[in-house]
Amino acid sequence: MDVSGVVAENAPAKPRSTLIFLGTGCSGGIPIATCLLQPTDPPCHVCSQSLSVPPERNPNYRCNTSLLIDYCPIEGEDNYILIDVGKTFREQVLRWFTFYKIPRVDSIVLTHDHADAVLGLDDIRSVQRFCPTNGIAPIPIYLSQETMDSVGAKFPYLLKKKDQEGRFARRVAQLDWKIIENDCKKPFVASGLELVPLPVMHGEDYVSLGFLFGQKCKVAYISDVSRILPTTEQYISKSSGQRLDLLILDTLSKKDFHTVHLGLPQTFDILKKLCPKRALLVGMNHEVDHYKDNELLREWSAREGIYVQFAHDGLRVPIDL
Incomplete structure (x- = not known):
C-alpha cells in the first residue's frame, strides 16, 4: 500500500514522515447503500465489486475523505495530525489505525463543517489518552x-x-478549540508542522479550506472544492515559485460538472495550471472504478508529463516534510 517517489531532491533515502489516506470517498461512502438495496439492471459495477473482497484489499471500498499526517521531524518522534473526522471515522480507526499501529491523534485540522468532515468528532475519544481523574x-x-x-x-x-483535575471525568473527547483564518497569509502550527490555509469555493456560496504543508516537500491538500480562488491558485502554482511536490485534490466523478465538487475534466485543467510534480485524487463517487480509470489517468499522465492517480483507502505515502 506504499507509494514511493514522493520525496524531495537530495532527501534521505527513507523519509521519516508519511501520509496515510484514511478515506478517499464521497460523503455517502462506497458502496452506496441504495445501489445494494435497490439494485439497477445491470447492477452498479463499482458498488457491487466493492463488497466482493475484504475492504483492506479493495480500492473501490471508500470511507469519507480524510488524511493522517505522521510527521516526524526528528528521528523517533512521531506527531499524528488528522485532517477531517467524518461519519466513517470509527471504521477508519478500526481498519487503518490498527493496521499501521497508529496509537493516537495529536492534533486535528478541519476543512469545513459538512457531515463527512466533522460527524466523527465524538469518536476522537478512542484515539486520545484517557485518565479517570481527567488529568489529560x-x-x-x-x-x-x-x-x-x-x-x-x-x-x-x-x-x-475540561473539568477540574481530580474530579471524575465524563468519557467524551477532550478538545482544545483553536480558530484559524481563511487566509493564505495566516499560517498556523499543529504538532510542530506549519500549515497554510488555502481557501477554495465548495459551491458558489461556501468556503472550504485546503492546506499547504511541508518544507522539504510541498504538499497541498484540497479535499472539497468546485473552484479554486485566484489568490489560492497563485499561491500554489508553479509560476509562483512554490511548485508542489504533491497535490491531493478532490475529484468526485468523471463528469465535467457538479455544483460543489470537481469533475475529472476540471481536475485536468487545474493540474495543467498548477503543474504539480505528482497528484493523487480523492473524494470519488461510484462512477470511478479504481482499476479501469487509473489506466485512463496513466495515459493522460504520459501525454501531459504530470503523474496523477486515484488514491485509495489505506494508501501510505512516505514523504520527507
Missing part, C-alpha cells in the same frame, strides 16, 4: 470561525471546558 491535555483542533459555530451547535458537549 485536550487535543488541539484547528478550524475556521464559521466551522466552529456549526460544530458547536452539533456537539455542544464537546465545547465544554
Whole structure:
C-alpha cells in the first residue's frame, strides 16, 4: 500500500514522515447503500465489486475523505495530525489505525463543517489518552470561525471546558478549540508542522479550506472544492515559485460538472495550471472504478508529463516534510 517517489531532491533515502489516506470517498461512502438495496439492471459495477473482497484489499471500498499526517521531524518522534473526522471515522480507526499501529491523534485540522468532515468528532475519544481523574491535555483542533459555530451547535458537549483535575471525568473527547483564518497569509502550527490555509469555493456560496504543508516537500491538500480562488491558485502554482511536490485534490466523478465538487475534466485543467510534480485524487463517487480509470489517468499522465492517480483507502505515502 506504499507509494514511493514522493520525496524531495537530495532527501534521505527513507523519509521519516508519511501520509496515510484514511478515506478517499464521497460523503455517502462506497458502496452506496441504495445501489445494494435497490439494485439497477445491470447492477452498479463499482458498488457491487466493492463488497466482493475484504475492504483492506479493495480500492473501490471508500470511507469519507480524510488524511493522517505522521510527521516526524526528528528521528523517533512521531506527531499524528488528522485532517477531517467524518461519519466513517470509527471504521477508519478500526481498519487503518490498527493496521499501521497508529496509537493516537495529536492534533486535528478541519476543512469545513459538512457531515463527512466533522460527524466523527465524538469518536476522537478512542484515539486520545484517557485518565479517570481527567488529568489529560485536550487535543488541539484547528478550524475556521464559521466551522466552529456549526460544530458547536452539533456537539455542544464537546465545547465544554475540561473539568477540574481530580474530579471524575465524563468519557467524551477532550478538545482544545483553536480558530484559524481563511487566509493564505495566516499560517498556523499543529504538532510542530506549519500549515497554510488555502481557501477554495465548495459551491458558489461556501468556503472550504485546503492546506499547504511541508518544507522539504510541498504538499497541498484540497479535499472539497468546485473552484479554486485566484489568490489560492497563485499561491500554489508553479509560476509562483512554490511548485508542489504533491497535490491531493478532490475529484468526485468523471463528469465535467457538479455544483460543489470537481469533475475529472476540471481536475485536468487545474493540474495543467498548477503543474504539480505528482497528484493523487480523492473524494470519488461510484462512477470511478479504481482499476479501469487509473489506466485512463496513466495515459493522460504520459501525454501531459504530470503523474496523477486515484488514491485509495489505506494508501501510505512516505514523504520527507
